[in-house]
Amino acid sequence: MPLVARLGSGIPLVARDRELDRLRAALAQAGEGTAGAVLLAGDAGVGKTRLIEELAAGADDTIVLMGRCLDVGETGLPYLPFAEALSKLKSDVAHRPALAMLLPQLALPAEREPGTEGMIAPSLVPGRRPEQDVGQLQLFDAVLGLLSDLSERQRVLFVVEDLHWADASTRYLLSFLLSRLRSQRLLVVGTYRADDLHRSHPLRALLSELVRLPAVDRLDLTPFNAADARRFVEALSDDLPKDVLRQVAERSEGNAFFAEELIAVATCDDGRSLPSALVDVLLSRVESLGPEAQHVVRVASVWGRRVRHYRLHEVAGMADIAFDTALRELIQHHLLVVNEDEVYAFRHALVREAVYGDLLPGERGRLHAAYARHLAQRLDERGSSAALAHHAFESHDLPQALKASIQAAKEAERAGAPAESLRYLEKALNLWNAVAEVDRPSDVDESVLLRRASWVAGTAGQPERAVAFARSATKAISAEQTPEEAAEIWLRLSQALSILDGNEEEHFLVLAKALQLVRDREPSPTRARVFAGKASSLRQQRKDDEAREAAELAIADGRTANAPGAIADGLGTLAILDDHANRPEEAKASFERAIQHAREVGAFNNELRAWYYYGMMHYDRGELAEAARVYNLAGDRAKETGLTWSMFGLEIRILQVLVHYYIGDWDYAAWASEPPGMSVSSTVLARLASASTHLTVSRGDLAESERMITKLRSDWHRDIQIALINGGTGAELALWRGRPELAVERVTDALEWARKLGGPWMLAGIRIGAIGIAAHAEIAAKARRKRDAEAEANAVKAGHELAEHVRLTARNGKPRAGTLGPEGRAWLARSNAEESRLRGAGDPELWRNAVDEFGYGVAFEQALCRWRLAEALLGAERRDEAAEQLRLADEVATRLKAVPLATAVASCAKRARISLRADEPVREQVDVFTPRERDVLGLVAAGRTNREVGEELYISEKTVSVHLSRIMAKLGASRRAEAVAIAYDRGLLE
Numbered sequence: 001m002p003l004v005a006r007l008g009s010g011i012p013l014v015a016r017d018r019e020l021d022r023l024r025a026a027l028a029q030a031g032e033g034t035a036g037a038v039l040l041a042g043d044a045g046v047g048k049t050r051l052i053e054e055l056a057a058g059a060d061d062t063i064v065l066m067g068r069c070l071d072v073g074e075t076g077l078p079y080l081p082f083a084e085a086l087s088k089l090k091s092d093v094a095h096r097p098a099l100a101m102l103l104p105q106l107a108l109p110a111e112r113e114p115g116t117e118g119m120i121a122p123s124l125v126p127g128r129r130p131e132q133d134v135g136q137l138q139l140f141d142a143v144l145g146l147l148s149d150l151s152e153r154q155r156v157l158f159v160v161e162d163l164h165w166a167d168a169s170t171r172y173l174l175s176f177l178l179s180r181l182r183s184q185r186l187l188v189v190g191t192y193r194a195d196d197l198h199r200s201h202p203l204r205a206l207l208s209e210l211v212r213l214p215a216v217d218r219l220d221l222t223p224f225n226a227a228d229a230r231r232f233v234e235a236l237s238d239d240l241p242k243d244v245l246r247q248v249a250e251r252s253e254g255n256a257f258f259a260e261e262l263i264a265v266a267t268c269d270d271g272r273s274l275p276s277a278l279v280d281v282l283l284s285r286v287e288s289l290g291p292e293a294q295h296v297v298r299v300a301s302v303w304g305r306r307v308r309h310y311r312l313h314e315v316a317g318m319a320d321i322a323f324d325t326a327l328r329e330l331i332q333h334h335l336l337v338v339n340e341d342e343v344y345a346f347r348h349a350l351v352r353e354a355v356y357g358d359l360l361p362g363e364r365g366r367l368h369a370a371y372a373r374h375l376a377q378r379l380d381e382r383g384s385s386a387a388l389a390h391h392a393f394e395s396h397d398l399p400q401a402l403k404a405s406i407q408a409a410k411e412a413e414r415a416g417a418p419a420e421s422l423r424y425l426e427k428a429l430n431l432w433n434a435v436a437e438v439d440r441p442s443d444v445d446e447s448v449l450l451r452r453a454s455w456v457a458g459t460a461g462q463p464e465r466a467v468a469f470a471r472s473a474t475k476a477i478s479a480e481q482t483p484e485e486a487a488e489i490w491l492r493l494s495q496a497l498s499i500l501d502g503n504e505e506e507h508f509l510v511l512a513k514a515l516q517l518v519r520d521r522e523p524s525p526t527r528a529r530v531f532a533g534k535a536s537s538l539r540q541q542r543k544d545d546e547a548r549e550a551a552e553l554a555i556a557d558g559r560t561a562n563a564p565g566a567i568a569d570g571l572g573t574l575a576i577l578d579d580h581a582n583r584p585e586e587a588k589a590s591f592e593r594a595i596q597h598a599r600e601v602g603a604f605n606n607e608l609r610a611w612y613y614y615g616m617m618h619y620d621r622g623e624l625a626e627a628a629r630v631y632n633l634a635g636d637r638a639k640e641t642g643l644t645w646s647m648f649g650l651e652i653r654i655l656q657v658l659v660h661y662y663i664g665d666w667d668y669a670a671w672a673s674e675p676p677g678m679s680v681s682s683t684v685l686a687r688l689a690s691a692s693t694h695l696t697v698s699r700g701d702l703a704e705s706e707r708m709i710t711k712l713r714s715d716w717h718r719d720i721q722i723a724l725i726n727g728g729t730g731a732e733l734a735l736w737r738g739r740p741e742l743a744v745e746r747v748t749d750a751l752e753w754a755r756k757l758g759g760p761w762m763l764a765g766i767r768i769g770a771i772g773i774a775a776h777a778e779i780a781a782k783a784r785r786k787r788d789a790e791a792e793a794n795a796v797k798a799g800h801e802l803a804e805h806v807r808l809t810a811r812n813g814k815p816r817a818g819t820l821g822p823e824g825r826a827w828l829a830r831s832n833a834e835e836s837r838l839r840g841a842g843d844p845e846l847w848r849n850a851v852d853e854f855g856y857g858v859a860f861e862q863a864l865c866r867w868r869l870a871e872a873l874l875g876a877e878r879r880d881e882a883a884e885q886l887r888l889a890d891e892v893a894t895r896l897k898a899v900p901l902a903t904a905v906a907s908c909a910k911r912a913r914i915s916l917r918a919d920e921p922v923r924e925q926v927d928v929f930t931p932r933e934r935d936v937l938g939l940v941a942a943g944r945t946n947r948e949v950g951e952e953l954y955i956s957e958k959t960v961s962v963h964l965s966r967i968m969a970k971l972g973a974s975r976r977a978e979a980v981a982i983a984y985d986r987g988l989l990e
Contacts, residue, residue, distance in 0.1 A: 015228035016051055022219055023055045027062070027187045031155040035181035035215055037188040039163075039207065042221030044350055045257025048191040051221065052159055055189075062155045065089075069165040070305055077383040078169040078417030081160045082143060092150065098142035101416045136169070136416035140176045141639065147177070151185035163192035164203055168419030171206050179675065181215035194220070223254025232256060237263050257348055282354040285335060292318065292326040297335055301356040302367040302391075306345040315370045369395035376400070385411055389424060393431075399439035402431040406444060409452070418456045422465075425453040447476035451492050458496060466496040467503075483517040484526040490514035491530055511537055528557035528566035535573045539580075548577050564601035571597055572610040579617045587617055604641040608648035611637060615655055622822030624857035628659045635672075650687065657691040661698075664859030666896050669695050686715035690722045693729040697736065698860055700899030702972025705733050716753060723753040724764040731771045736900040737972040738982040740778035744798075747772030751805075766824055769806035770831035773799050777837035796838045803835040826853035830865060841875025842868060851885075860901070863892035867905050874912055883914045890916045903928060903986050928970055928988060936963040941980045941989055 026036050042048045056064045065088070067081025077083070083102040086093055093099045150156050160166070160174060178188060197204050210216050224232055229249040236259065237245070248262045286294055299316045300307050313323055327344070330336040335351060336344045346352040359367070368391045375381075375388040389404035409424035432446055450473035458466035470493035477486050491514045497507040515534055518527040531554035538547035551573040558567035575590030591614035598607035611634035618627035635656055638649040645653075653672055660669040673692035675685055690712055696705040709730040716723040727750020734743035747768055754765045776799030783791035810820055810828050820828065829850040836843035847869035854862035866889040873882035886909050893902035909916050929937065932953075939949045946960045953960075964976060973979035983989045 015224055015231060016047065016054075016221075019051060019219060019221060020054060022217075023051070023189070024058070026217065027055065027059060027155070027157060030151075030157075030185055030187040031062075033183050033185060035151075035184040035186045035188075037178045037181060037190070037210075037213075037216045039210065039216065039218045040189060040191040040221060041194040041218065042191075043195040043223065043255065044193050045255045045348060046221050046223055047256040048221055049161060050256065052161070052189060052191065056157060056159070059155075059157050062157050063150055064157045064159070066159040066161070068161040069163060069167070069170060071165050077386065078167050078412055078415055078420045079139075079173060081166070081170060082173060085158065085160075086143070086146065089146070089150070092146060096142045096146055098138040099146070101139050101414070102143075136172075136418065138641070139416045140173055141644075143173060144177055144180055147186055148184050154185070156184075156186045158186065158188045160188070160190045163190045164196040164201070166203065167417070168202065168423075169415075169417035171203065172419070175206060175210065178210055178213055178216055181213075224256070225254065226250075229254045229259065233259050233263065236260065257350065279354050279357075282351055283358055285333065285351075286355055286358075289329055289333065289335075290326070292322050293329040293333075296323065296326040297330055297355055298359060298363070299367055299370075300336065300344060300346070301352050301359070302364065303371060305352055306343050309342040309344065311371075311374060312344060315367070315374050317370075365395050368392075369397065372397060372400060379407075383411070386420075386424065389427065393427075398431055399435050402428055402435050402439075403441050405431065406441060406449070409456070413456060422453060422456045422462070425449060425456060429453065445476075445478075447473045447478070447481070447489060450476060451489055454492055454496055463496065467493070470496040483521055484524055487514040487517040487526050487530055490517070491526070491533065494533060508537060508541075523557040523560040525558075525561050525563035525566065528554050528561055528563040529569075531557060532566045532569035532573070535570060539573055539576060542580075544577050544580055547573060551577070564597075565603045565606065568594065568598035568601060568603035568606035569609075572606050572613070575610060576613045579613065584617065584621070588614075591617070604643055605648065608634065608638055608641075608643055608652060612648045612651050612655070615652070615659075619655065619659065620821050620823075622856040624659055624663050627655070628663060628665070631656045631659055654687060654691045657688070658694065661694050661860070662858045664892070664896055666695060666699070686712055686718055686722050690715075690725045690729075693726060693733075697729050697733045698896070698898050698901070700736070700903075700970070702733060702737055702900075703969040705729070706737075706972060709733060720753065723750055724768070727751070727753070728764075728768045728771055731768070731775060733972070735771070735775060735778065738978075738985045740775040740782070743775035744772060744779070747775065747802075765809045766806050766827040766831065769802050769809070770827050770834055772802050773806070773831055773834040774837070776802065777834055780838050799835060799838040803831055806831045822853070822856045823858075826850070826856070826858065826861070829853040830861070833865070833868065836872075837868070842872035844869060844872040844876055844878070844881075847872050859892055860896060860898060863889040863896075863898075864901055866892075867901065867908065870905075871908060874908075879912065879914070882912065883909075886912075886914055887916055899928065903988070907986055907988075929967065933963050933967050936960060937967055937979070937983060937989065940964065940976055941983070 023038060023040075026038055030036055040048050040051070052066075056062075056066070065085040067083070067085035069081050070077070079102050086099065087103060093103055147156060147158060160170075163171075163174070166174070174188075174190065181188070192203060192207075197207075207218075211218050223229075226249070230245070233245050233249045240248070240263070248259055286297060289297070296312065296316050296318070300312055303311065303315075313320075316323060316326075318326070327336070327338075330344075331338060334347055337347055338344050346355075356364075372388055372391040372395055375384050375391065378384050379388070385404050385407035389401050389408050392398075392401035392404055405424045405428040409421045409428065412418075412421035412424060429446070429449055432440070432449070450469050454466045454469035454473060457463075457469055470489075473489045474493055477489055490510050494507050494511040494514060497503040497510060511530070511533055514530045518524065518530055521527060531550050535547045535550035535554055538544075538550055551570040554566050554570035554573075558564065558570065571590070571594035575587055575594045578587035578590045581587075591610050594610040595607055595614070598604070598610060611630065615627050615630035615634060618624075618630060631652055634652045635644070638644045638652055643649040656672040657669050660666070660672065670692075673688060673695060675688055689708055693705055693709055693712075696708065709726050712722055712726050713730075716726075727746055730746040731743040731750075734740065734746060750768050751765055751772075754768070776795045780792045780795035780799065783789075783795060806828065810824060829846070830853075833842060833846040833850045836846050847865060850865040851862055851869055854865055866885040870882040870885040870889065873879075873885065886905055890902065890905045890909070892898070893905055906916065908914075935953055936949055939952060944952065946957050946964070949955075950957045950960045964979070968974065968976075968979045971979050971982045973982055980989070
């Protein structure tokens with residue numbers, strides 16, 4: 001039997017056939033295995049809920065799950081709509097412990113690392129980006145998994161109402177869910193008030209991202225037109241005079257709820273005339289009630305949209321009979337409705353807002369105080385601390401508001417909602433100085449709150465605020481604090497600083513202060529964590545001997561003081577140092593030991609760190625198949641622990657993209673490059689998008705690649721990896737688009753960034769430099785065709801200078817035991833081969849060497865080098881050898897769907913009259929364009945205008961424009977002339 005939310009408004013659905021048909025079509029499509037989402041927007045009272053009720057009522061053989069967001073001032077409960085919707089699935093959720101954060105009845109006793117009592121969360125490893133909250137990510141995966149499993153049994157309709165009131169964690173979870181809609185039999189519908197979304201509303205930014213997702217559709221529910229408004233009013237009441245019906249329809253301005261309220265007032269026995277404003281309408285409904293009912297509805301408005309029977313009864317302070325009589329009157333007048341859980345709700349949020357806004361200041365404060373007293377006796381209820389913080393603050397009881405805010409922050413973090421936890425910590429910090437010292441909590445001080453706020457800001461993806469809070473915490477250090485307490489504060493600042501580029505020097509200085517405080521103290525968890533952070537920091541500075549000593553001290557202290565997280569961190573650092581020392585067998589054993597220990601003690605971050613560097617060891621040695629295996633295992637482990645988008649989870653995901661791209665498993669790389677659908681830092685999104693440009697450029701999605709690479713240029717300052725990756729892919733894109741001058745600009749830009757940083761990043765200059773030399777070779781070739789000797793000479797000179805720079809970089813940037821790794825050797829070989837193209841077709845032997853060097857498993861780059869080798873062989877009149885290389889290159893390009901390379905290979909084969917397949921004739925062209933697109937392009941190349949093309953082909957001018965847009969997108973061109981030029985250069989036009 002489908003689980004359907006209780007309906008029963010009894011309101012007719014008028015003039016909404018088009019919208020209802022769209023929703024039903026989306027639900028039907030979901031039932032066929034294409035998951036989707038609809039964002040239903042409309043003004044307050046326009047009929048969103050009624051439309052959803054009609055959809056759910058007609059959804060046969062469908063599991064219908066509904067949840068509603070509440071105003072943030074009401075309870076502060078994170079994930080409330082998901083908890084409400086999933087609470088009915090008792091048997092299904094019982095097997096998913098992570099859902100205990102939504103449904104407390106599933107919760108098990110929490111385990112904490114010894115020595116961390118009183119802390120909101122365990123400390124991070126110094127020198128590492130703070131993790132996204134583990135619980136939050138586990139919860140997200142659990143919700144997605146539950147809905148996916150349900151959809152395998154039955155079609156699912158999941159509704160989240162009133163998203164304009166959604167808390168940050170609900171928004172993150174919704175984004176995560178919608179970005180992962182694929183083949184589930186699931187339709188997600190979210191409703192929100194469009195008129196509530198002011199410019200700075202937090203939902204606006206999320207909506208702009210969600211509507212770009214392919215599975216997400218937006219449906220605007222507009223007010224009725226005049227005729228439909230009249231039909232609606234007539235359907236509601238057939239006993240009103242026609243002039244009254246007309247007046248109601250006009251004054252409702254097409255808003256269904258307004259019309260209902262106006263009709264209700266028009267039918268009152270007191271004969272009052274219609275009010276001029278809706279607030280007057282709503283309040284007139286209240287004023288027509290008896291005094292007891294008015295008192296109850298005002299008490300209810302102070303709590304929020306919905307309030308439980310026992311709570312309302314206690315705060316109203318009325319005898320049972322009088323209270324029941326008042327409630328009956330409110331229900332009969334349709335101001336409140338009641339459900340089976342003894343929850344009373346305002347029939348519409350506007351009713352509650354109007355009643356609450358009409359309260360006198362003193363009356364409002366007294367009622368908030370009454371709720372605060374009620375909640376103070378029920379702190380064991382979920383969400384009670386958050387509600388108490390709100391009501392205590394509104395009643396000006398600041399000491400109680402401070403205490404409740406601190407407790408609410410802890411509860412929110414345990415629920416996997418760091419954004420809400422941060423909000424309550426900030427409220428507590430704002431109240432701290434407003435509360436007398438004697439009234440402040442005795443078990444916490446301002447520096448602890450600041451350190452907690454820094455931690456939560458980091459887990460909530462707000463690194464700049466994490467640094468600001470941590471710096472403020474250091475200023476609040478007092479003489480009464482122990483050295484360990486002070487060291488934890490400096491340690492927290494070092495962790496926060498490590499997130500952002502450009503803070504390395506301050507990070508080292510701050511970590512030194514923490515070490516100075518505990519170096520000569522007895523072993524403790526704090527000292528173990530500080531030593532572990534010092535070891536990691538020294539390793540980053542390539543001071544391997546000192547790093548090993550610090551790691552061993554961290555392990556020893558961790559064993560003495562029972563700090564297993566610090567032990568796991570130290571073991572991971574030792575494994576990395578074994579790898580640096582070029583002892584692969586010892587390093588392998590060390591990594592496996594570090595992974596096993598971290599897993600046993602639940603140090604998930606340290607486990608993923610060991611996995612990441614374990615895979616990197618194989619990657620650096622050119623063992624790409626083994627690296628792919630390790631990173632696949634690591635990715636699975638990240639998902640199991642809910643850390644897919646943590647710092648090391650992200651690094652693992654990026655290496656999954658790159659390694660699978662290199663070995664030619666591009667479908668897996670495409671999957672791994674999908675962005676998270678939750679709130680993460682811009683750096684995370686930019687890093688992942690940067691890695692994905694390898695794939696989009698090589699597959700020929702040139703227009704999208706250009707948009708992405710141009711956008712990512714503004715993110716280079718966030719992370720050097722973004723600059724180094726996109727400097728190369730941006731230059732490759734420019735080359736495929738036939739714009740070598742732009743490629744040179746992008747290479748020069750990226751090399752400047754690499755030179756500024758120096759160190760290990762210099763090796764990226766080999767790859768970027770090789771692409772830059774290719775660009776200079778293309779410029780020289782174009783100049784030769786134009787017989788521009790000066791331009792050719794300049795390009796040749798610049799190419800030789802860049803080639804010399806690459807060789808110098810290779811000599812000075814050897815990363816391990818005095819040798820250049822397989823990747824570096826391969827790109828150096830290509831650099832030398834590209835240099836040989838500066839004056840002609842190139843040297844076949846240099847290109848053959850490049851092919852051989854990329855033979856360690858890099859499929860696409862090796863195929864590209866085969867194409868260039870074929871050109872060089874044709875230049876040396878070695879046709880048969882060239883044919884073999886072209887066929888091998890074509891086989892890889894076809895398998896990978898690498899359109900630009902396939903096009904280039906086919907063009908070369910066409911010019912040389914070489915058949916790419918033994919059983920096929922010479923391929924005249926790659927199937928880049930449809931026949932109609934080819935006709936349009938040919939006429940445009942002949943100088944025809946859009947109108948002339950349309951007349952000649954018997955199509956409209958608009959259709960010609962559409963074909964041209966598609967042609968330019970396929971070629972990565974922005975103008976007609978550029979599209980024609982690129983097509984000529986690629987041999988796509990005669």
